[in-house]
Amino acid sequence: MFYSFDVIGLVGFGDDFNQLESGIEHYAIRGVHDQMFMIGLLNQIPWLSYPLNALQPLSGGFGLFKIYCNNMVKKCALRYQKSHDDTPRDVISWLLKAQSENDRSAPPTAKALAEDGNVLILGGSDTTGNTLACVLHYLVANKPVYKKLQQQLDDIFPNRERSYEYAEVRRLPYLDAILKETMRLKPAVPGGQPRVTPPEGLQIGDTWIPGDINVLVPQYALQRDDRFFHRAAEFLPERWLEQRGSLNLDERAYFPFQIGPRGCVGKEFAMMSMRIFITHIAMNFDIEFAPGEDGSTFDACARDYLAIDVGPLYLVLSERTPL
Numbered sequence: 358m359f360y361s362f363d364v365i366g367l368v369g370f371g372d373d374f375n376q377l378e379s380g381i382e383h384y385a386i387r388g389v390h391d392q393m394f395m396i397g398l399l400n401q402i403p404w405l406s407y408p409l410n411a412l413q414p415l416s417g418g419f420g421l422f423k424i425y426c427n428n429m430v431k432k433c434a435l436r437y438q439k440s441h442d443d444t445p446r447d448v449i450s451w452l453l454k455a456q457s458e459n460d461r462s463a464p465p466t467a468k469a470l471a472e473d474g475n476v477l478i479l480g481g482s483d484t485t486g487n488t489l490a491c492v493l494h495y496l497v498a499n500k501p502v503y504k505k506l507q508q509q510l511d512d513i514f515p516n517r518e519r520s521y522e523y524a525e526v527r528r529l530p531y532l533d534a535i536l537k538e539t540m541r542l543k544p545a546v547p548g549g550q551p552r553v554t555p556p557e558g559l560q561i562g563d564t565w566i567p568g569d570i571n572v573l574v575p576q577y578a579l580q581r582d583d584r585f586f587h588r589a590a591e592f593l594p595e596r597w598l599e600q601r602g603s604l605n606l607d608e609r610a611y612f613p614f615q616i617g618p619r620g621c622v623g624k625e626f627a628m629m630s631m632r633i634f635i636t637h638i639a640m641n642f643d644i645e646f647a648p649g650e651d652g653s654t655f656d657a658c659a660r661d662y663l664a665i666d667v668g669p670l671y672l673v674l675s676e677r678t679p680l
């Protein structure tokens with residue numbers, strides 16, 4: 358979790374949350390986590406979030422998070438004003454550049470830019486962090502899968518870290534199959550996001566939905582449905598490889614990043630960040646459940662707080678012997 362927040366802080370603002378280094382959860386992130394229940398609830402009642410957000414004392418820890426992000430956006434603006442860098446190294450500075458060039462993709466106001474800062478950190482952190490925790494859980498619970506991944510990495514990188522190249526990792530189908538299968542069973546946004554039907558209403562198959570109605574299509578339910586995925590409850594990375602035809606009955610029911618114009622803008626970045634994390638762990642460490650841990654509570658207790666919320670998972674990592 359610390360990893361994903363630090364990475365998105367760097368990519369978003371050019372400044373990380375220093376969590377990996379300090380080992381301490383940043384106060385702004387703790388603010389978000391303390392209010393996950395409320396964030397999940399308000400996702401179902403969107404109109405209520407506007408007055409609550411406007412009243413700073415009611416928005417509590419989440420308010421602190423927003424203040425922190427707004428300050429980071431201002432810091433980026435000062436830095437950009439000084440440098441007018443043509444090739445900035447963080448997303449907010451790219452948006453500032455777009456604003457200064459009157460590009461049509463630029464956020465129209467300072468408030469919109471600040472909102473982009475919040476959404477970027479929220480969208481790019483717990484999603485990736487919780488998915489990675491789920492990947493580790495499935496890998497430890499499915500030893501042969503982990504061993505096979507380690508073997509493939511050893512074959513490609515005979516000198517491990519010294520020969521590591523992301524371009525090779527990107528071309529590793531088995532790794533992507535593991536990530537895809539994890540996101541099928543534990544999608545980071547499990548309950549879907551609300552959409553409004555067009556004013557004239559919508560006919561879907563035999564079902565008529567009137568206009569201006571909030572609808573949700575929950576990834577979690579569809580991606581575990583036996584009508585679309587044979588042996589849907591099982592973790593089977595092979596379903597994305599050699600057994601694709603026999604195990605995946607209808608892949609249109611798979612959409613962990615959503616689809617369409619409001620789908621995840623960070624999809625490629627998320628995949629890259631997760632590939633890098635998992636491959637470094639697998640190359641360098643063997644993993645076991647910690648004494649007293651069997652992963653069952655972690656597996657059973659994931660909750661839908663807009664992003665998936667997973668409990669603690671206690672693992673022991675031991676350094677692998679050199680090749």
Ligand code: HEM
Nearest residue numbers: 480481484485488545546550613614615619621622623627
């Ligand atoms: C495993 C990782 C991730 C998953 C599964 C995921 C999933 C999603 C989903 C399902 C949505 C659509 C929400 C909706 O329907 O309204 C979304 C939106 C978004 N995601 Fe991701 N995401 C991930 C990582 C990231 C990362 C790393 C970033 C940033 C670099 C990011 C940035 C965003 C943003 C900004 C939006 C809002 C897009 C908009 O409203 O137009 N996401 N994500």
